[in-house]
Amino acid sequence: MTHNIIISGFGGQGILFASKQLAKSAMHEDLHVSWLPSYGPEMRGGACNCSVIISDEEIGSPLIPHPDILIVFNLPSFDKFESQVSAGGLLIVDSTLVNKKSERDDINVSYIPATGLAADNKLDGLANVIVLGHLLKKTGMFDYDSFLSFMVSSIPPAKAALIEKNTLALKIGYDYEG
């Protein structure tokens, strides 16, 4: 079992946070995991992507030329990575921000208006967690409750108010029927 996951969007959308939650959950299940961010001179607003490999075998190259799971939060990411998804793979698109449909018929595509759902539910900035919920539903890669507990455990006590919001965001994504 190996998941090659790329999450991509703008800096500030919580790309790194979301990918870190996947990596942490995998580690807690004693799986091998690598987390490789793109890094550059720009931060907020610049292009940002992260490659996460989760496997029950030792991980060789941490680079992902062909993701089997791709999550995109903006159009440039869609244009850059959509063609690279391996056949049979899964593409999740934040359809609030990406007004484009995949024309590939050899991959599964899921459109979720995550940024819109976040705004509607006063969860600004949590589109990333909504998409994580949706990813759990689509793949079953982690148990929902243990994933949630690991995620909220990384929220510092000073920001306890975020626990409720993150919990709600994960549920909205999980329950979304697109």
Next chain:
Amino acid sequence: MSNKVLMKGNEALAEAAIKSGCIHFFGYPITPQTEVAEYLAKRLPKVGGLCLQAESEIAAINMVMGAAATGTRVMTSSSSPGISLKSEGISYIAGCDLPCVIVNVQRGGPGLGGIQPSQADYNQATKANAHGDMHVIVLAPSSVQEMATLASEAFDLADIYRVPAMILADGALGQMMEPVDFDAKESRELPEKNWVTNGHGGKRKKNIVNSLFMDPAALEASVIERFQRYEVIKENEVKYEEYMTEDADIVLVAYGITSRICKSAVIAARAAGIKVGLLRPITLWPYPSKALGKLADTAKHFLVVELNMGQMVDDVKLAVECRRPVSFFGRTGGMLPTPDDVVEEIKKIAGGIA
């Protein structure tokens, strides 16, 4: 669930330094190693240590020399252009027989270059860190776990042999996160530091730390004594990993992040029916020449893969004494090859052998 934590390579290295008893860090910021200093700035004061951002790399390496002379464990870290600036100080530290750890999280060069991962400082690290007859021990981690384990090992090696030890990493290893277990490193027996200049109130004979010898015979003797230690290091401290080399016709030679890419390529090439293996040097100095020489008895071709224009090729040629052809494949400037790129090169060579 083990004792593992998920950390960036730079952070894991910094935490391992603290766990190894390093209480002094002197550095100057540069991408992609800044997390090392950032982490130590937060943590060192809490363990009674000092993390200081110097006015320059040159100042930092000379502070390292001073701290090392007192016998405390001390580290500096930088990335490629910054290491060049430290060059003079590294030579002085080697000439004074002082232990310390120097970290190079390499980026593309020459010049200011770029900030993406590179291995273009291989020759500098292994052959020409600085002026004079000298070496530093060079360790090349290939995972976040090894960023930690080898950082600890570097402190031990530096203390045991009274030489500077370098961690030669790259931007990808520094920035990526993987699980790391800080208990993985076995402790080694360390000699007493009876040479330190730490103040003694006139109670013992004074120690002198110095690299200046006006008498050429005395200088020669000091260099020869140091090279005798280098011979012991070459005999006892070579580290490498062999992967599927037993029956390999083609042996890849790669270190650091590139060895990971090669491991994936070995698996893919084996699936395509080509007998490929990998030798991964973990110490770049001392170099695993004997292991490579032995592989030349059975392998038909060597392929060196690096993030540079082929700097390690000469070392492999010397190790196999030109008994087998040695090819090179690499990317440079911050570009990384994919496993598929390496497999293509393997197929070209396999076509020539068959």
